[in-house]
Amino acid sequence: MRALLGSGGFRTEERRALYNEEMRRHFGDVSRVLFVPYALHDHEKYTRMMTERGLDAGYEIDGIHRHDDPVKAVREAEAISVGGGNTFRLTADMHRLGLFDAIRSRVIDDDIPYMGVSAGTNVACPTMQTTNDMPITMPSSFDALGLVPFQVNAHYYAGSIWVKEDDEFVEHFGETRDDRIREFHEMNDTPVVGLWEAGFIRVEDRSFELVGASARVFRKGCDAYDVQPGSKLVELA
Amino acid sequence: MRALLGSGGFRTEERRALYNEEMRRHFGDVSRVLFVPYALHDHEKYTRMMTERGLDAGYEIDGIHRHDDPVKAVREAEAISVGGGNTFRLTADMHRLGLFDAIRSRVIDDDIPYMGVSAGTNVACPTMQTTNDMPITMPSSFDALGLVPFQVNAHYYAGSIWVKEDDEFVEHFGETRDDRIREFHEMNDTPVVGLWEAGFIRVEDRSFELVGASARVFRKGCDAYDVQPGSKLVELA
Numbered sequence: 001m002r003a004l005l006g007s008g009g010f011r012t013e014e015r016r017a018l019y020n021e022e023m024r025r026h027f028g029d030v031s032r033v034l035f036v037p038y039a040l041h042d043h044e045k046y047t048r049m050m051t052e053r054g055l056d057a058g059y060e061i062d063g064i065h066r067h068d069d070p071v072k073a074v075r076e077a078e079a080i081s082v083g084g085g086n087t088f089r090l091t092a093d094m095h096r097l098g099l100f101d102a103i104r105s106r107v108i109d110d111d112i113p114y115m116g117v118s119a120g121t122n123v124a125c126p127t128m129q130t131t132n133d134m135p136i137t138m139p140s141s142f143d144a145l146g147l148v149p150f151q152v153n154a155h156y157y158a159g160s161i162w163v164k165e166d167d168e169f170v171e172h173f174g175e176t177r178d179d180r181i182r183e184f185h186e187m188n189d190t191p192v193v194g195l196w197e198a199g200f201i202r203v204e205d206r207s208f209e210l211v212g213a214s215a216r217v218f219r220k221g222c223d224a225y226d227v228q229p230g231s232k233l234v235e236l237a
Numbered sequence: 238m239r240a241l242l243g244s245g246g247f248r249t250e251e252r253r254a255l256y257n258e259e260m261r262r263h264f265g266d267v268s269r270v271l272f273v274p275y276a277l278h279d280h281e282k283y284t285r286m287m288t289e290r291g292l293d294a295g296y297e298i299d300g301i302h303r304h305d306d307p308v309k310a311v312r313e314a315e316a317i318s319v320g321g322g323n324t325f326r327l328t329a330d331m332h333r334l335g336l337f338d339a340i341r342s343r344v345i346d347d348d349i350p351y352m353g354v355s356a357g358t359n360v361a362c363p364t365m366q367t368t369n370d371m372p373i374t375m376p377s378s379f380d381a382l383g384l385v386p387f388q389v390n391a392h393y394y395a396g397s398i399w400v401k402e403d404d405e406f407v408e409h410f411g412e413t414r415d416d417r418i419r420e421f422h423e424m425n426d427t428p429v430v431g432l433w434e435a436g437f438i439r440v441e442d443r444s445f446e447l448v449g450a451s452a453r454v455f456r457k458g459c460d461a462y463d464v465q466p467g468s469k470l471v472e473l474a
Binding site for chain 2: 008010041085086089113128130131132134135137138141143158159160161163164170179181183185187188
């Protein structure tokens with residue numbers, strides 16, 4: 001089983017270069033990638049944007065919404081990529097269309113490569129419950145693909161956030177990410193990997209290698225610890 | 238119908254003073270306030286903390302978890318306050334215990350005053366879908382009290398956020414609040430009030446007065462606009 005799970009925030013030239021390099025390394029010599037754009041409202045615009053913004057690594061990006069039968073499109077795909085946006089909307093559509101079973105089967109049984117970024121990483125986890133997104137719609141279930149045995153919190157950061165008011169930085173007092181993940185562990189047991197922006201986890205069966213950014217690992221009842229890029233998340237294997 | 242809806246972030250001395258002043262103005266000469274602490278894990282600790290941190294305005298804070306029959310406690314309450322924390326957990330418990338109907342009836346039909354902060358403000362809205370919280374548990378429904386005809390996004394801020402890495406401010410590329418609220422309006426029609434930290438909305442039937450901080454009003458298909466403290470949200474009445 002091969003998956004490439006990105007955090008998001010690929011907005012600088014350096015980060016886009018890493019994105020393309022990792023995508024190419026992951027998908028190899030397939031020609032076309034089936035792209036799931038359901039996390040954004042306008043599927044066609046999103047699919048075109050992937051090429052326009054240079055996030056295609058030279059592959060043909062084939063939006064799943066262009067297919068009359070999305071499950072059949074998954075069955076015939078050589079490579080699958082799921083983009084970011086709103087995870088609740090993505091999850092709702094994927095359940096409605098039967099895509100969780102279809103993609104899980106194709107990636108686990110048929111060994112085709114899966115790539116997810118942000119919301120696409122959330123849905124690769126056992127559930128989508130470590131999303132940062134707003135619940136703009138209710139999915140039939142929070143369950144997701146379960147390609148990895150841990151949750152990822154994408155766009156992770158440590159500590160407080162600051163906002164600008166009249167060009168001054170003002171500390172914001174909403175819950176930090178660590179607060180939110182602690183709350184997750186008050187009701188759930190699955191480990192959580194807080195993945196900083198521009199980071200990827202290269203997944204090969206039970207091998208999880210961190211690339212591009214560091215991550216913080218949260219296990220229920222344990223102290224969190226940081227893992228540097230280039231390392232493997234050995235404790236989660 | 239009387240409600241006082243706070244954003245959160247009451248962590249400075251000045252903000253706590255405003256909190257106490259507004260709470261006292263709102264609840265008047267009742268002696269005891271029924272407090273709903275379900276948004277945090279430890280109900281008793283949370284209830285005690287309200288007094289220990291000086292967020293009681295001199296009232297006796299009576300945790301609803303201390304009552305064998307929480308619906309009966311609501312029926313007998315003279316004033317109700319719902320605290321912040323995780324909105325999914327709060328909503329799940331309130332649905333499970335039948336508290337939405339009980340509180341709605343007491344506040345709308347019997348005219349007792351309701352106060353909510355952060356998650357407690359989210360559940361005063363038609364749904365809890367403009368929360369910023371992590372979906373750590375799935376409530377049976379996203380529907381909420383509907384005391385006001387709009388959604389509130391608590392802890393609102395405009396623009397990007399910054400995080401500190403090695404004492405340097407680094408811009409974070411996750412969705413902004415305005416992005417999230419735009420996504421909400423791609424799937425929902427209800428207006429959204431983005432309420433900055435330390436702000437309150439004083440609700441009296443269809444009068445909505447802003448106190449302590451400004452707010453940004455988002456209506457589907459319209460440009461957002463800012464409202465200053467001391468003003469009324471006239472367009473939402």
